[in-house]
Amino acid sequence: MDLRPKTEAELAEMVAGLQAPVRLQGGGTRAIGQVAADDVLTLSGISGVVDYEPGALTLVAKAGTPLGEIEALLAAENQRLSFEPMDHRVLLGTQGEPTIGGVVAANVSGPRRISVGACRDFALGVRFVDGLGRVLKNGGRVMKNVTGYDLVKLMAGSWGTLGAMTEISLKVMPCPEVEATLALHVSAPEQAVAAMSAALGSPYEVTGAAQSGSVYLRIEGFAPSVAYRLEALEARLRRFGDIERIEAAASAKLWQDIRDVRSFAKHDFVTRVSLRPTEMPVFLAKAQADHSFETLLDWGGGLAWLASDKDALGGFAQAYCAAHGGHATRIKDAFEACAFQPEAAPVARLSQGVRQRFDPKGLFNPELMARG
Template sequence: MMKPKTEAELADMVGAASGPLHVFGGGTRPIGHPVTGAALGLSDMSGIVDYEPGALTLVAKAGTPVAGIEAALAGEGQRLAFEPMDHRVLLGTSGTPTIGGVVAANVSGPRRVAVGAARDFLLGVRFVDGRGRVLKNGGRVMKNVTGYDLVKLLAGSHGTLGVLSEVSFKVLPTPEAVRTLVLHGVTGRDALDAMTRAITSPFEVSGAAHLPGDDPRVLLRIEGFAGSVAYRVDRLKALLADLGEISVIDTPEENAALWRAIRDVEALKDRAAVWRISMTPGAMMTGLLPALGDDARHVQLDWAGGLCWLGADTGAAELHGRLQALVADRDVNAGGGGHATLIKGDEALRASVPVFQPQPAPIAALSEGLRDRFDPRGILNPGLMG
């Protein structure tokens, strides 16, 4: 395995490569088609380069562990607001999640519904393209984000356009208080109604999830100054009173554990295959899930119903094709767009199906053109995204 310690070493390794490279960070999220190539791990390129708490900005090398960044931020009462998921529980992997891996996969958690995704907090990137050239875009401070927006282009590209060497982020203060409203026994359209009312209210909900099953619950997170949180909790309870029993989780430890479990999709960790489906909440609840019928036995809903995690134990290949067809069917997905991505599955399954939602022809042509421009030799994670 090649493990560069510096950006210069990384550039030399990519430039000298005579064949495909399998690029990865901590190896915690093997998502996409299996890649055949020389292993190029970034975990030795680690360390916080610059952190300015007063400016709410942090710069780190791509291989820096997420846990180390979160600890440094916590020491200053700050955090990564987009709440990146840790895939290890769901996928059963080991290793250490890195900040470069978070950016490469645009990994975001339940708070995305309120504040945005990882790419929305990126200020700048440094990366090595498929020719071995070091490129940079954006900056290290919020006032210096200029030029072409390669920053957002690299986020979610899974290492197919360039190998990240350094990333810079906007960070946010940690809130003073957090509470979670729990609506018990709420299912179907009532669950969608509860989440829609809450997320469209003026009461700043930072998480809206639904856990179906034998104990169905809608979970609504409220964060901020203690007085504001108490006021908003009371107003939301009044707003949702007609939907049934409501309780409140008010200890920091219980809230942290609950939303960590939702973030990391712990409810589906024992399923053999898991998909991440993104659609409009209405289409998800009234179109896709009813169409799936019994295949929707194991689900977790996030982002006020706009994100569904679906698990299965048998017939994964057939279900995968059905899911992607349903997402593309405008009779089911009236809002259009959306995608169904296979997140968990064995190597044989991932090799045999289009892991990512197939793109319309014009977008596919644009994506191919971008890969040709940034990686003309086709050596960076070839085939990973289809």
């Protein structure tokens, strides 16, 4: 059964009457992990921009609002979602339209996170329906409002296991005047991480640092400032090898492809690994001893996307991360194995306690985070 409420009140009534668990869905573009439920609760019908104040840099939208609609509205005012949410459709081969509620629920963020923060850092307020059918709200519509800060951030990245979001308040930012990228022809992981670390440790405000074949470093802002910073950063990094510049639209397209991990779409298994940048080369060396895979490094090497045609790599990555303070998520898995990093026992008990508080009957996305 596919339940499709059109309003928050209708959603609350549906949830209050549920007799069996449901899988929460926005646009259906992020089919990650398994849910122990046969029925689907689709939230895309609760849609529309509620309030947008360009001067205050704030936007309020219903959770089912298509992300593309929001991005177009912001672009008309030369503004954007600075955390540049990833579009999973090419990588996962899914259809539909990403929604702003899905973006927040999964805390979807892109390469700029290293300089501006993640999606949850831009969340100002939220309205949602809990597992008892109660409408709850937290936070506000202005950047000064910090009431309920913890709960707003808690919902971001909860993957629909705590409640069904109906409205999101977000901070937005102006678009930069120009952007440009330096490409360093460095391939070894150790050299790549060293080059990215040198760039990020510089005063030149790098807003993206990734390796996909070459190392790419993005700089954004006013034209004179970008020109100066490019020259200075280029001089600092020449010791790593040859450098070329990628400008304007070509730079934007490059980072869109990195954001969406488009180069890995052909693979059956894609795992995202988060570790300390200094730990990442060690992990990759150990992984390469027994596994064959392609790598895309992001966020200065603290995040690695691994693509392969065998499933064993995902299990190895999760086991390694459990022992070294990181986490690995099987973003794409042909066999639909456990998607999310298993939590340590103390953390698992805390997580279960939070879920019990907001969804005591276990209606929303059961077992998604617990086993994947």
